[in-house]
Amino acid sequence: QVQLVESGGGLVKPGGSLRLSCAASGFSFSDHYMSWVRQAPGKGLEWVSYISSDSSHTNYADSVKGRFSISRDNAEKSVYLQMSSLRAEDSAVYYCVRTRGSYLHLDSWGQGTLVTVSS
Amino acid sequence: EIQMTQSPSVLSASVGDRVTITCRASQKISNYLNWYQQKPGKAPKLLIYGASSFQSGVPSRFSGSGSGTDFTLTINSLQLEDFATYFCQQSYSVPLTFGGGTKLEIK
Numbered sequence: 001q002v003q004l005v006e007s008g009g010g011l012v013k014p015g016g017s018l019r020l021s022c023a024a025s026g027f028s029f030s031d032h033y034m035s036w037v038r039q040a041p042g043k044g045l046e047w048v049s050y051i052s053s054d055s056s057h058t059n060y061a062d063s064v065k066g067r068f069s070i071s072r073d074n075a076e077k078s079v080y081l082q083m084s085s086l087r088a089e090d091s092a093v094y095y096c097v098r099t100r101g102s103y104l105h106l107d108s109w110g111q112g113t114l115v116t117v118s119s
Numbered sequence: 120e121i122q123m124t125q126s127p128s129v130l131s132a133s134v135g136d137r138v139t140i141t142c143r144a145s146q147k148i149s150n151y152l153n154w155y156q157q158k159p160g161k162a163p164k165l166l167i168y169g170a171s172s173f174q175s176g177v178p179s180r181f182s183g184s185g186s187g188t189d190f191t192l193t194i195n196s197l198q199l200e201d202f203a204t205y206f207c208q209q210s211y212s213v214p215l216t217f218g219g220g221t222k223l224e225i226k
Contacts, residue, residue, distance in 0.1 A: 105169070106153070
C-alpha cells in the first residue's frame, strides 16, 4: 500500500535551515506530483509547495516563496523540502502528500514531521 | 488567492443524525473542490475530490455536491468514527487553499 515517511524535522533557531525528506513506497512514484502541506499546532492546513512528476514544474505558497525549495529524486523515490531563513511562524507539522490528477487532490498523506523554530 | 470559508466552524450532532457542512469559495472554482477528514493526532484523509467523486474506501454515507462557489459535504446517519474535523480545499488555482475547518462534535 502507499506509504510516505517523512524525516528531518526538529528544533531549529530562527534564521536557520532544515531539510525535510519523504521516502515513498507502494506506488509508482515517478508518475505522481508530490506536495508538502503544513499544520501549525491547533491550527488549520496550509499548502506549502508541490512538484510535478518530472520536476519540471514547482509552485510555492507566498509565505515560503524564496525561502523554501522543493525537489525530488525519482530513482530514490524521495521528495525533499529545503527550508531556509526559518521563522517562528514556520513551526508546524509538515506532511508529505501524494497529489493526483487534474483536481490536484491530496490522496495519500505521511504521518508528518514536526518542525519547531525557536531560540 | 482564493479564500475558502467553511461553516459552521463547530457542529454538534448525535449518532444517526444527518449533517451538512458548507464551503464557499471567494470566486468560481468550477468543481475543483476536495474534502478531507482529520482526527486528532492523525494526518488528514481524503474523502471527496472533484466536488462529488468518492475516494476509494470512503463509506457511502459521505457525499459531496456543488459547483462554482458553493459546496456541501453531507454525512448521512452519523457514526461514532465520523466525529472529527473536516476541511475543504480548492485546487482551481495556485496557491491551493483550505477552509478553516469544521469540528464535528458529539452532542
